[in-house]
Amino acid sequence: MKLYSAPLSMFGAKVEIAAREKRLDFELQMVPFSQQQGYSPRHPEVLRINPKRQVPVWVDDDVELYDSTQICEYLEDRWPAPRLWPAGAAERARARQLEHASDEVFFPHVIRLMGLRANPDPVDAPEWIQACTRIRAYYDQMERVLDGSRFIAGDEYSFADIAFYMAQFFAARHTVPVTDAHGNLRLWRARVAARPAVRPVIDAMAGYLRSIDYPVPDYD
Ligand SMILES: N[C@@H](CCC(=O)N[C@@H](CS)C(=O)NCC(=O)O)C(=O)O
Incomplete structure (x- = not known):
C-alpha cells in the first residue's frame, strides 16, 4: 500500500x-x-x-x-480495529460532523491567514483580524466540547481528534496557537501529541519546517 x-x-x-x-x-x-x-x-x-x-x-x-x-x-x-470512529450511530455521526467541521469550517480560516501572509503587513487588515477571531471562537467551542471528555468526540480517540490536531497545528504556525486561555484544549493537545502514531508524523513535519528555517510552534 x-x-x-x-x-x-x-x-x-x-x-x-x-x-x-x-x-x-x-x-x-x-x-x-x-x-x-x-x-x-x-x-x-x-x-x-x-x-x-x-x-x-x-x-x-x-x-x-x-x-x-x-x-x-x-x-x-x-481495518476496523483499532476503531477510530465511535461505536454507536449517534456518536459516530457526531464524531464525523466534528471531523468535517475541523476540515471545512475551522481550517478555511487558517487558509485565509496563509493567503494574507503573503501581503507585507497583514495584521491590521480586517480580513486578518476576522480570521483570527473566528479561529479563537472555534477554540472556545472546542474548549466546551472537551469539558468533561478526554477527546473531541467523547472519551474515545477518533478521526475527529486527528483532523483537529493537525488543523490547530497549522493555525499555530500561522500565529493563532492554542494557549493557556483554553486549558482543556492544551491538555487535549498534549494527550494527542503523545500518541505513538502521532509523534513521528508531527516531529517529521516540525523537522521539515526547521530544515527550511521556518519557525515551529509548540505542538504538545
Ligand atoms: N479535502 C482534501 C484537501 C486536500 C488538499 O487540500 N491537499 C493539499 C495539500 S494539504 C494539496 O494537495 N494542495 C495542492 C493544490 O490544491 O493544488 C483532503 O481532505 O484530502
Missing part, C-alpha cells in the same frame, strides 16, 4: 496518522513540494488518480482513493 503525501500536507498527515494508528504496513511517498514552487511538478500518480490534483492519495492494489476523509473511511472499513 502506498500513501502519496507531502512534507507540509496537513491532510496527508491525517491519513498517515490514521494508518499508523491501525499499524498498517504502507509506503509513504512524498511528492515534489517546495515553498517556492508549491506542488510542482505534480506527481504523475496524483494526476492520474485525483481529478483535484491534490495529496493525499492512497493506493491499495486496485483501490485508488483521494481525499483524506474518504481514505480514512476506507481504512476504518477495511
